[in-house]
Amino acid sequence: MNGLLTDLYELTMAAGYFAAGKHEETATFELSIRRLPRNRDFVIAAGLHRAIEYLENLRFTANEIAYLRGLPSLKNASQGFWDYLAAFRFTGDVFAVPEGTVLYEGQPVMNVRAPIIEGQIPETYLLAAIGYETLVATKAARIVHAAAGRDIVEFGTRRAHTPEAGVLGARAAYIGGCAGTSNTLAGYRYGIPVLGTAAHSWVMAFASESDAFERLQRLLGSRTVHLIDTYDTLEGARNAARLGRPLWGVRIDSGDLAQLSREVRKILDAAGLTDAKIMVSGDLDESKIEALVAAGAPIDAFGVGTELTTSADAPSIGAVYKVVAIGNIGNVRYPVKSSPEKHTIPGAKQLFRLPDHDVLGLSTECITGSEALLQPVILGGRVLQDLPDANQIRVRADAALREWPKATRRTVLSPKLKALNDSVRGVYVHTEHAQPAVTI
Amino acid sequence: MNGLLTDLYELTMAAGYFAAGKHEETATFELSIRRLPRNRDFVIAAGLHRAIEYLENLRFTANEIAYLRGLPSLKNASQGFWDYLAAFRFTGDVFAVPEGTVLYEGQPVMNVRAPIIEGQIPETYLLAAIGYETLVATKAARIVHAAAGRDIVEFGTRRAHTPEAGVLGARAAYIGGCAGTSNTLAGYRYGIPVLGTAAHSWVMAFASESDAFERLQRLLGSRTVHLIDTYDTLEGARNAARLGRPLWGVRIDSGDLAQLSREVRKILDAAGLTDAKIMVSGDLDESKIEALVAAGAPIDAFGVGTELTTSADAPSIGAVYKVVAIGNIGNVRYPVKSSPEKHTIPGAKQLFRLPDHDVLGLSTECITGSEALLQPVILGGRVLQDLPDANQIRVRADAALREWPKATRRTVLSPKLKALNDSVRGVYVHTEHAQPAVTI
Numbered sequence: 109m110n111g112l113l114t115d116l117y118e119l120t121m122a123a124g125y126f127a128a129g130k131h132e133e134t135a136t137f138e139l140s141i142r143r144l145p146r147n148r149d150f151v152i153a154a155g156l157h158r159a160i161e162y163l164e165n166l167r168f169t170a171n172e173i174a175y176l177r178g179l180p181s182l183k184n185a186s187q188g189f190w191d192y193l194a195a196f197r198f199t200g201d202v203f204a205v206p207e208g209t210v211l212y213e214g215q216p217v218m219n220v221r222a223p224i225i226e227g228q229i230p231e232t233y234l235l236a237a238i239g240y241e242t243l244v245a246t247k248a249a250r251i252v253h254a255a256a257g258r259d260i261v262e263f264g265t266r267r268a269h270t271p272e273a274g275v276l277g278a279r280a281a282y283i284g285g286c287a288g289t290s291n292t293l294a295g296y297r298y299g300i301p302v303l304g305t306a307a308h309s310w311v312m313a314f315a316s317e318s319d320a321f322e323r324l325q326r327l328l329g330s331r332t333v334h335l336i337d338t339y340d341t342l343e344g345a346r347n348a349a350r351l352g353r354p355l356w357g358v359r360i361d362s363g364d365l366a367q368l369s370r371e372v373r374k375i376l377d378a379a380g381l382t383d384a385k386i387m388v389s390g391d392l393d394e395s396k397i398e399a400l401v402a403a404g405a406p407i408d409a410f411g412v413g414t415e416l417t418t419s420a421d422a423p424s425i426g427a428v429y430k431v432v433a434i435g436n437i438g439n440v441r442y443p444v445k446s447s448p449e450k451h452t453i454p455g456a457k458q459l460f461r462l463p464d465h466d467v468l469g470l471s472t473e474c475i476t477g478s479e480a481l482l483q484p485v486i487l488g489g490r491v492l493q494d495l496p497d498a499n500q501i502r503v504r505a506d507a508a509l510r511e512w513p514k515a516t517r518r519t520v521l522s523p524k525l526k527a528l529n530d531s532v533r534g535v536y537v538h539t540e541h542a543q544p545a546v547t548i
Numbered sequence: 549m550n551g552l553l554t555d556l557y558e559l560t561m562a563a564g565y566f567a568a569g570k571h572e573e574t575a576t577f578e579l580s581i582r583r584l585p586r587n588r589d590f591v592i593a594a595g596l597h598r599a600i601e602y603l604e605n606l607r608f609t610a611n612e613i614a615y616l617r618g619l620p621s622l623k624n625a626s627q628g629f630w631d632y633l634a635a636f637r638f639t640g641d642v643f644a645v646p647e648g649t650v651l652y653e654g655q656p657v658m659n660v661r662a663p664i665i666e667g668q669i670p671e672t673y674l675l676a677a678i679g680y681e682t683l684v685a686t687k688a689a690r691i692v693h694a695a696a697g698r699d700i701v702e703f704g705t706r707r708a709h710t711p712e713a714g715v716l717g718a719r720a721a722y723i724g725g726c727a728g729t730s731n732t733l734a735g736y737r738y739g740i741p742v743l744g745t746a747a748h749s750w751v752m753a754f755a756s757e758s759d760a761f762e763r764l765q766r767l768l769g770s771r772t773v774h775l776i777d778t779y780d781t782l783e784g785a786r787n788a789a790r791l792g793r794p795l796w797g798v799r800i801d802s803g804d805l806a807q808l809s810r811e812v813r814k815i816l817d818a819a820g821l822t823d824a825k826i827m828v829s830g831d832l833d834e835s836k837i838e839a840l841v842a843a844g845a846p847i848d849a850f851g852v853g854t855e856l857t858t859s860a861d862a863p864s865i866g867a868v869y870k871v872v873a874i875g876n877i878g879n880v881r882y883p884v885k886s887s888p889e890k891h892t893i894p895g896a897k898q899l900f901r902l903p904d905h906d907v908l909g910l911s912t913e914c915i916t917g918s919e920a921l922l923q924p925v926i927l928g929g930r931v932l933q934d935l936p937d938a939n940q941i942r943v944r945a946d947a948a949l950r951e952w953p954k955a956t957r958r959t960v961l962s963p964k965l966k967a968l969n970d971s972v973r974g975v976y977v978h979t980e981h982a983q984p985a986v987t988i
Contacts (some may be wrong), residue, residue, distance in 0.1 A: 113711050115703070115730040116744030124746070124767045130753065162711075175736045181744070184767050224753060229749075232730075235706035236714055243709075263555070266675035267864045269683075269709035269717070271553050271602075274676055290555040291672075296615045296862075304556030304621070306564070309577075309668060309871040312569065312883030327624050329563045410596055414864045423863040424707045424854045431749040443752030 111168035111196065111348065112175070115231040118328025119176065122225040123185040135224040136456040137431040140216040143426030145243060150517075151207045151425065152249050152505050153217055154280045155241030156485070157495055159234050162169045162381055162493055166230065170194070173349050184433040198226050201488035203471070203482040206496065208245075208283055208504035212517055213268070216457055217242075217427070219482060220473065224434065231429040240273065241280040243419040247394075248284025249509055251412055254394040256401050259287040261303050263389060277417040283501045285509070286416075292301065298498045305331070308361075311338040318347045330354040333387060336372070337362050345372040349379035357385030357408065365390070366405040373406040387411060393420070432456060442532045444455060454532045455525060460480050468520030552615070554672040559616065562665040563625040574871040575664040576896040579674055580656040583866030585683060585774035590957075591865065592945050593649045593657055594720045596680030597935055599674050599767065604931055606670065610634070610960040636801060640664050642926040643911070645899065646936065647922060648685075648723055648944035652758050652906065652957055656683075656897055657867070659911065659922060664874065672868040679867050680713065683859040687834075688724025689949055690850055694834040696841050699727040699849040703829060703859025712838045717857040723941045725949070726856075727849070734754050738938045745771070748801075751778040758787045770794040772932045773827060776812070777802045785812040789819035797825030801973060805830070806845040813846040826883070833860070839894060846929065894972045895965060898922050909962030 119207045124151035125131055143150060168176075173193055176182050200222020211217065217238055252260050259304050262281035265274030288301030295302030314320035317339060325332045336344025336349075348358050358376070360368050365388045376384045388400070389411030397410055414420060430452045430528045442454035456471040460478035462478045467475055471482070485492055496504070521529065565571055565791035573676050581591060608616075614635055616622050641663020651657065657678055692700050702721035705714030728741035735742030746764050746883045754760035757779060765772045774791075776784025776798045788798050798816070800808050807826045816824045822875055826839070829851030837850055854860060870892045882894035896911040900918035907915055909921070936944070961969065 112684070112733040112736050113705075113715065114732055115705060116732045116735070117730065117746055118744075119732060120744055120752045120767065121746050122765050124750065124763055125753065128754075171735065179735075181742075181771055181930060184769065228749060232706050232714075233711045236708050236711040239707065240709045240713075265553075265555060266672050267679065268676050269680045269718065269858070269863075270598075270713045271673045271676040273680075273710045273713050274672075275553065290557065291893075292554055292556045292559060292616075295556070295619075296552050296612065297642040302556045302619065302621075304558075304560055306557055307671075309883075310561045310564065312871055313575070313874055314568075323564055323568055325569060327560065328621060329624065331621050333673060336801045347672065370965075416865040418709070418858075420863050422710075423858040423860050429706075431752055434753055443749075459627055545558060 109165055109167045109169060109192070110162055110233070111166060112228075113541070114170050114229055116179075116181065118229045118231055120181050121224060122180055122193075122227055123189050125225050125228070126189040129185065129383065131192065131223055131225050133224050133434065134221060134436050135227050135232070136219055136221045136430050137217040137227045137429055137516055138216050138432045138457065139220070139238060139427060139429045140427045141211055141213060141425065144213045144424035145246065145419065145425045147421055148246060150212050151244070152245040152284055152508075153205050153211050154207045154239070154245040154283050154501070155238035155243055155276075155397075156204050156218070158209045158237040158276070158527050159204070159218070159490055160202070160485060160495065162233050162237065163202065163230060163486060166196065166198050167197055168193045172270050183213075189532060192290050195490060196226075198222065198230070198486075200226050200486070201484065202486040204485050205481045206483060206501070206504060208501040208508065210505075210508040211480060211517055214519060215459055215466065215468070216482060217455055221456065227431075233522065235427055239425045240426070240470055241276055241283075243275045243422070243425050244280035244417060245284035245505065246421075247419040248281040248286050249395055249505065250355035250394045251397060252285035252418060253509070253512055254398040255410055256400065258401070258407060260285070261387075261409060261411045262286045262289040262291070262413070262416055263411045265291045267414040274417060275312040279498055281416055282498055283505055285502065285506060300498055304358075305333040306335055308338045311335060317344060318378050321347055321351055325351060325354065331356050334358045336360060341368050344376065346419045349381060350380065352379065355381065355384050357387060359387040359391045359411070361388070365407070366400055366403045369405045369407050385409060387412070391415070425490050442528065444532050453521070453525070453527050453529050465518040465520060469524060470524050470528070473522055473524060476520070549603055549607045549609060550602055550673070551633070551669070552612050554669055556619075556621065556672055558669045560621050561668055562633075563622055563629050565668070567626065571663055571665050571876065573664050574661060574876050575871050576659055576661045577667045577671070577727055577869055578656050578872045578897065579651060579658040579660070579867060579869045579881045580680060580768060581651055581865065582868045584653045584864035585686065585859065587861055588686055588690075590650050590686070591682050592650050592685035592724055592948075593645050593651050593678070593682055594647045594685040594723050594941070595678035595716075596647045596658075598677040598681070598716070599644070599658065600642070600925060600931055600935065602673050602677065602842060602904060603670060603926060604859065606636065606638050608636055622662075623768050636666075637929060638662065638670070639929040640666050640926070641924065641928065642779055643922040644925050645921045646674050646941070646944060646945075647940040648948065650948040652959055653747050654959060655899055655906065655908070656922060657894055660790045660901075661896065667759065667871075675867055675869055676813065682718035682867070683862070683865050684717045685724040685945065687856055687859040687862075688721040689945065690834045691837060691856055692725035693949070693952055694838040694841065696839040698797040698841070698847060700725070700728040700753045700857055701851045702726045702731070702853070703851045704853035705731045706848055706849045707854040710856045714857060719938055725942065725943055728942060737914075740938055745799075745865055746775055748775060748778045751775060757784060758790070761787055761791055765791060765794065771796050776800060781808050782811055782815065785815040789815050789821060792819065792821065795821065795824050797827060797849070799827040801828070801830045805847070806840055809845045809847050827847060829853070831855070865902050882968065884972050893961070893965070893969050895968050897965065905958040905960060907960055909963050909965050909967070911965060913962055915962070916926045918949060
């Protein structure tokens with residue numbers, strides 16, 4: 109189950125490690141934010157729940173193994189390897205930053221310490237699961253910030269990269285500060301507030317707009333939101349005003365939102381509906397929302413879809429999953445990939461958060477007065493405890509984001525990590541293509 | 549099952565339609581490409597297989613219904629509605645263009661004709677399922693075109709918006725012309741060629757690069773691809789050349805790919821390995837590939853990940869799902885949403901492909917010498933026949949793309965559709981907020 113949801117090269121390497129007798133050698137892999145997404149000063153880590161669920165359930169079924177045996181790339185794999193895959197379980201340790209944590213460029217999200225094959229196979233899944241939710245939580249935080257206290261409702265499932273991604277995008281958007289989502293399954297599964305009333309097709313299905321509005325009101329009562337731009341927005345506002353309470357408010361989904369919201373506000377106020385709210389939607393992102401807020405448009409809530417759920421201005425994150433230490437206790441080596449633009453800092457690390465800066469140190473260090481962000485979540489293949497739910501994670505992210513913005517925060521290497529890094533680079537420089545190695 | 553994977557407003561509207569007695573009224577919904585993705589002149593339709601699987605299996609479990617009953621927005625829904633949902637099945641008709649079809653702006657992908665609730669609920673899922681695969685198939689076609697005959701291998705699962713999206717992205721990329729994917733599950737599930745050899749971590753796990761290369765060669769034989777840029781690309785090429793055959797070739801994942809590929813080519817040729825191939829990868833897209841091809845870089849294959857799997861320059865598609873006809877035979881009405889920038893053409897349509905242009909007509913029309921692209925796939929809730937597999941779809945797309953580029957292709961309305969459109973617009977103009985309606 110899930111065993112094939114990985115890049116083939118993870119499995120050819122697994123077969124190769126097995127052939128080389130390396131399957132009992134321990135390695136530490138680090139998933140880190142090598143490059144921030146475009147336009148971002150930080151990210152909000154998210155997606156850990158799926159990483160853990162995956163590692164707990166990672167298996168290869170008999171049918172999957174039969175498929176792999178038929179692949180030309182694996183025709184030289186031994187029977188021992190197939191037996192190994194059939195019995196495969198993740199037995200390693202995982203340390204990760206809690207979801208909702210703010211991270212900066214170069215910082216680790218997760219360490220996986222396991223027999224090398226068990227650490228290698230999950231690379232593809234972990235990067236995608238953590239990468240996507242992290243992207244959306246981060247985008248949501250930016251959009252929520254731009255709205256300066258007004259609610260953001262996430263509407264984006266229809267533009268998600270598959271419907272199922274929409275469910276996870278909804279969760280991540282909520283973690284990043286959205287008030288709720290339109291995605292019903294996300295509400296069911298993650299306990300997130302779900303919101304939604306009616307689309308244009310509702311208005312178009314009845315003989316008149318007023319008829320459609322009246323029937324919606326009968327169903328939804330004080331939760332009614334009339335979508336007023338199907339035919340003519342101001343006429344729609346007048347139809348809504350005429351019906352009066354019970355009413356949450358109206359939504360405008362097209363046109364000049366600043367101007368229309370002002371005119372609609374006047375229509376509602378003139379009808380005595382000063383408590384009726386105005387929600388707007390339609391291709392919104394943080395810069396459009398910031399402009400509407402700055403213009404003083406009388407908008408109470410924003411519905412945001414495409415731009416949020418696809419993180420459209422930065423639809424990927426430069427996360428990487430690199431081996432940072434290999435070997436069992438007493439014989440640990442520190443491989444480093446030293447291509448010009450892609451240097452890896454070796455060693456199993458800990459990220460220490462201090463009031464005004466972060467320290468990246470060795471996992472064995474302890475820095476007084478800091479919060480050690482990489483916390484154990486799986487030890488010896490066993491999940492340690494229940495994870496926080498989406499609401500608790502959202503509180504953590506909210507607390508971390510109060511001091512926004514934080515573009516200038518520094519990350520420094522601890523003296524011990526710096527010494528390790530320098531020594532490994534030194535070894536590399538002198539040995540050319542031989543593998544750099546330091547034994548501790 | 550799957551019933552909750554939709555926007556809540558689809559379900560509040562369902563409850564409202566039920567309350568209004570409209571659940572036995574038929575409606576036709578049209579999923580169309582209102583706006584092409586940025587930088588695109590056409591799209592390759594894909595994702596239909598999931599739309600059909602979803603409609604076949606669309607159900608609401610008892611637990612899901614219990615959850616919905618607890619939502620404040622649905623507290624006024626009747627017991628009759630809950631009974632209706634418990635027995636819910638999709639019983640309608642679906643006409644769709646075959647996957648692998650080239651479509652232009654404004655063209656329909658799918659018609660769903662069903663009792664209005666059955667047509668409304670699937671909106672969210674259908675848009676996301678078809679939207680994502682269509683985006684990736686289209687991006688793949690552009691990248692494959694840029695490579696001018698060289699192979700493109702899709703590598704992007706780690707950057708997909710969830711690991712599962714990577715599986716569907718791999719399928720779509722293959723439909724768009726890629727030679728294969730790194731995604732093993734996509735190979736297993738869809739019969740797509742899977743490719744992959746080793747990562748940097750492989751090279752770093754052994755005492756020297758040569759040792760790593762030798763062990764890979766022992767496993768993969770003539771399929772061996774040495775990744776030569778872990779330490780120093782040219783030294784890596786020399787190490788690969790020294791080992792000689794069996795060998796497919798080498799891969800370069802960083803640095804100046806044009807220059808490095810030339811130097812690596814010389815090293816391989818000097819060792820007599822003139823048949824060894826060079827693959828390159830690393831943040832590639834169609835413009836970078838076009839530049840490498842134009843520069844005459846001796847590259848045989850490209851690995852493309854992030855840009856392809858996220859359709860990074862255009863990560864969403866302006867597809868819409870609109871009601872275009874309501875009512876049972878003898879009393880069909882044509883609603884149109886007439887907001888200034890978002891006009892909907894009414895009526896259940898057919899798309900006719902002629903040699904030099906397309907005609908959008910009524911579904912009841914027949915145009916001699918044309919291919920009617922919207923074909924029945926579900927009638928009365930029953931799937932008509934086995935769908936083509938990924939390989940067959942890829943052949944269809946490939947045939948359609950032979951005449952690339954097609955930016956200038958015209959779509960015209962048939963006289964009958966034009967007359968309907970004009971008459972409905974006319975009705976709208978004169979009746980203000982009353983619903984425009986034409987009865988046939």
